[in-house]
Amino acid sequence: MSVIDPYKGVRDFYPEDERIQKHIFGAMRRASESFGYEEYNASVLESTELYTAKSSEEIVNEQTYTFTDRGDRSVTLRPEMTPTVARMVASRKRELGFPLRWYSIQNFFRYERPQRGRLREFWQLNADLFGVTGLEADAEVIALAYRVMMELGASEDDFLIKIGSRSALNAELVRRNIPTGNHKKIASLMDRKGKIPEDEYEDEMNALAGGTFEIHESPDITETRRRLALLGITNTVFNPEIIRGFDYYTGIVFEVFDTNPENKRSMFGGGRYDNLVGQYGSEEVPAVGFAMGDVIARDFLETHNLMPTLNPATHLYLAPASGSDSENVALVADTLRKSDVNVAVGMKHEKIGDHIKVALKLNIPHFAVYGEKEKESGTLTIKTLATSSEQTLPLSDVPAFLFTVH
RNA sequence: GUGGCUAUGGUGUAACGGUUAACACUGGAGCUUGUGGAGCUCUCGAUCAGGGUUCGAUUCCCUGUAGUCACCCCA
Numbered sequence A: 001m002s003v004i005d006p007y008k009g010v011r012d013f014y015p016e017d018e019r020i021q022k023h024i025f026g027a028m029r030r031a032s033e034s035f036g037y038e039e040y041n042a043s044v045l046e047s048t049e050l051y052t053a054k055s056s057e058e059i060v061n062e063q064t065y066t067f068t069d070r071g072d073r074s075v076t077l078r079p080e081m082t083p084t085v086a087r088m089v090a091s092r093k094r095e096l097g098f099p100l101r102w103y104s105i106q107n108f109f110r111y112e113r114p115q116r117g118r119l120r121e122f123w124q125l126n127a128d129l130f131g132v133t134g135l136e137a138d139a140e141v142i143a144l145a146y147r148v149m150m151e152l153g154a155s156e157d158d159f160l161i162k163i164g165s166r167s168a169l170n171a172e173l174v175r176r177n178i179p180t181g182n183h184k185k186i187a188s189l190m191d192r193k194g195k196i197p198e199d200e201y202e203d204e205m206n207a208l209a210g211g212t213f214e215i216h217e218s219p220d221i222t223e224t225r226r227r228l229a230l231l232g233i234t235n236t237v238f239n240p241e242i243i244r245g246f247d248y249y250t251g252i253v254f255e256v257f258d259t260n261p262e263n264k265r266s267m268f269g270g271g272r273y274d275n276l277v278g279q280y281g282s283e284e285v286p287a288v289g290f291a292m293g294d295v296i297a298r299d300f301l302e303t304h305n306l307m308p309t310l311n312p313a314t315h316l317y318l319a320p321a322s323g324s325d326s327e328n329v330a331l332v333a334d335t336l337r338k339s340d341v342n343v344a345v346g347m348k349h350e351k352i353g354d355h356i357k358v359a360l361k362l363n364i365p366h367f368a369v370y371g372e373k374e375k376e377s378g379t380l381t382i383k384t385l386a387t388s389s390e391q392t393l394p395l396s397d398v399p400a401f402l403f404t405v406h
Numbered sequence B: 001g002u003g004g005c006u007a008u009g010g011u012g013u014a015a016c017g018g019u020u021a022a023c024a025c026u027g028g029a030g031c032u033u034g035u036g037g038a039g040c041u042c043u044c045g046a047u048c049a050g051g052g053u054u055c056g057a058u059u060c061c062c063u064g065u066a067g068u069c070a071c072c073c074c075a
Helices: A015-034 A049-054 A057-063 A082-091 A135-151 A166-175 A180-192 A198-209 A219-230 A294-303 A323-337 A352-361 A372-377 A395-405
Strands: A045-047 A066-068 A074-077 A100-109 A121-130 A159-165 A236-238 A252-258 A266-272 A287-293 A316-320 A343-345 A366-370 A379-384 A389-394
Touching (some): A015 A100, A015 A121, A015 A135, A015 A294, A045 A049, A082 A100, A082 A121, A082 A287, A121 A135, A121 A294, A135 A219, A135 A252, A135 A266, A135 A287, A159 A166, A166 A180, A166 A219, A166 A252, A180 A198, A219 A236, A266 A294, A287 A294, A316 A323, A316 A352, A323 A343, A323 A366, A323 A372, A323 A395, A352 A366, A366 A372, A372 A379, A379 A395, A389 A395
Parallel strands (some): A159 A236, A316 A343, A316 A366
Antiparallel strands (some): A045 A074, A066 A074, A100 A121, A121 A287, A159 A252, A379 A389
């Protein structure tokens, strides 16, 4: 609209928005690290070839931010993390220790028409476990996804983990002698089942597979669900329609659904992809992973009323009793900072009432005045703004008070 | 990429095609001099952009832009 608006499809994060991001990322980070996943990172810029090798031309040409740099190299803003992490694992395969557990929380760019829940820049948790073929890896990754939901404050009733199997589908396709050339299309079609009219689905399936067919719960799914149940994770279900649209999945696939009747939809998912790392030049490395976006997490918190009150990092607003006290206030604030208290000092305003207004506007939880009285007594009167309660205590006790009262 | 709907101060709303675009909140200034989160007074601030119709457009039409919804797609 004008230069003061953000670029199309991207968001500004004002402090109150950024607090929400930090809250969500904190839950993702705690969950990931509790399973022993280590954070990694890479540049948002990647060589375009990284994607042309793996993705279809159409996706790279039409749905990425791709440009030529001053050295005539084709550069793409990363649209996903998987090629990057696969590249990183492939290039150091011999010196990395497996099982390798990695996570990242980063931003991605896709050139798409923006609408609610789908923007041109979004943030995403990627968690991947490399080097394990067994189902204990599939179960762990799903358990981690579950853990992220719990860290966000969800209860088991709020979501349902639907599990399917690419390998079961592939086996069925082979058993039915369906040409491999049609496998990808069939997977894509099954992924869309439920979104398209039934007769249309049947017609297309007839053309591709010579008739519709059912997949039944396969042993790998049963075993994965059993392992999850051992951990108390029982909100899982086999669902033959969980296929995921992408052809690089090779085994267990899953999607986490919101159970809210007004918002029944797939929130995020993942699965096993054993053949991808090998495409970046080294030997095969089996892998299981999932990705969860910030927008879906935020929607979930809002629809389930799980968004907590989020205060800024500032603990205390310290106002001078009068303009002449501002130097002493700076000194006292500095003392408190050495005890890890985050202090914003009052400036500009003369009246204490105005200082209180500012502290409230900024959502700073505690307020105090410093002037002659406090200087003589060596105390501070801490006002907790949410409750209006006050507590007078020696300066040296202030940090402990702020950290416990919170 | 296709189609529908929408666009008024920082925010939320109002204005039959017709004087100076109204109201609330927010912001700023002032009164109240150590806890005044309030009140009162004053005040800054907008018709998305560009065309067209008309004596006259915030209002009607077209194009663009942006938002939103449904497709497409969803790594």
